[in-house]
Amino acid sequence: MRILHTADWHIGKKLHGYDLIDDQRHIVDQIIEIARTEKVTAIVIAGDLYDRSVPAVEAVKLLNEKIAEINLTHKLPLLAISGNHDSPIRLETGKQWFTGTQFHLATSIADSLQPVTISDTQFFLLPYFEPIEARLFFDEPITTIAQGMLRVIDEMKRQFDQTKKQILVTHFFAAGSSQTDSEIKIQVGGLDSVPLDAFEPFDRVLLGHLHSKHALKHPQIKYSGSPLKYSLSEWQDEKGVYVIDTVADTCDFTPLKPKRDIYSIEASFAELTDPAFYTTLDRSAFWHFSLTDRAVIPNMMNQLRKIYPTILAVERINGREQEQKERLTLKDNDPQTLIQQFFREMTGDQLMDTQQRWIDQGLSEVLTTEKRVDQ
Template identity: 35%
Template structure:
């Protein structure tokens, strides 16, 4: 059995008010090509298909297009579970009818786990789907006393073990396995560490196709894996290499795993340096259209830095000025350091705007105004 493990598509996501839908379409085209050329038997999507419970119409249209190309044109079954960003009820509309055509939207949160049996030349593989469910939901639907995500997951997996008939088994789950590498773009499932579950819960499956964490990674055993998100969704993911996971399972359930890289339409990077150097660098940067966070190290005022940087880097999304707050002083608050540098900053600004140095009389006038403003803040 050859299956493709993916998760965390987050269709419809915006980043710094920029729609990522075309970026998502670009990598999903690659995913369809992988399914076609690598002769994949089934595609798994382990939650967070959409970025929010009520997705925009264009995101729904994109999902519809991808399902049609994979399932209808290529004849490949697809298995979905809901993540914490999805509305399981909305995602599950028409699930029973769709299942007849090999599109399996598996289960409602907290209910008995859904299962799908798929054949290959060596027998059958049983796939169990566990959509995201918090302890309150599991307690309500199953009537069991659980108070943590681990207890809730253990209760659901107990039901899986009761259904298991000894076939090769794969479980899809959307959860936070303890010790996993986090990113800023993941919505917390809980506070205070109560959302963590142990990797040992998945020990007895032949493969655990996990979703939620955006970095591709495995936990404790190589068969307990996060495929990671299709795209970088925060600057904290700058160093991550996005991929999908191709799994070949033999007759005994042993898995051979391959990460297939995805190439983004726009990479997401952090650039740091001085303003003039970055302007010069941008004119020859082959990735000048990437989504960028820029940290300027200059300690002087700069006129319209964002607009000027966007002349060479059109997709600068965020600008930081740490150089204004760290100009050699130590042991003082950022506000105090900034106050100390206000007059020099104004002198730099005046020079950039007029081409002339601020005269002594003007400096005294500005210094007096600044002093008056600060006294007013203290009062």
């Protein structure tokens, strides 16, 4: 059989405050098209379908729409698990009816112990869990996820059909892998890491949780990575999905093309605002700029956003000495001068008389309050 492996959709996530719903719809449509083109037998989503336990209405609508398109319109079996960002209780609503259309959704340890058999393969769907869940389920002194994982896998092995292949779908930090900024740092002292040798009983392990396909280099254990770049640290990553053939024993990566990519460039403010320069760029993309300028640039962000609407960050690569001098100068100024200077640098304009009166009134009230406290 042929399997499409994806994970970490994080439907509803924002990037530096920018809404990504349309970007996510665009990328899931690509995933569906790849599944149809590659004639896969099933699609696996290895956790974090949503970005938060209580997703926004728009996020719920989008996920429902795409799940229905995959499973009902195109009749593709779908195997999914809850991740650390999902609420198992909310996600599992209605799952009693899902299996009738071969939508297999696992949200608990108990779910994982009943394999889903499709063609020549048994799938074991193990959602993210905390140690306390394993401790209560098995009524044993389990204190780490690694201990819980080993105990769960021992139970899974009892269900192995030796005439078939076994694939584990789960959502954890496998020991030896690396992270990017868009995954919340939830491990404490290695609490959530799972040793790779725990996965040895399985023919393949399809992972979610880390957002880069390079997070772990192992022939049989794979992170698909997230389908979109969810942090600036991922701007050079190639996003995509894996297509696995269980008969040929192959695992091929297929890239995805985002609606809006992330780019980072080094340039001067004059270059960035020069039409001859910026008309060669994709200004609808997300941008990170490293400015070479040392001088203060009045109203800099507003000027840049008129040209590049979705700026993630701007940093100066040569401005530390200048910034230090400015900080030293600021210390010597009175509040009135500081406010006037700040307003001028941010807007390029002088305070109006009305604004100045508001500031005078506010400062007067603050000083009066301070005197009362001192007395």
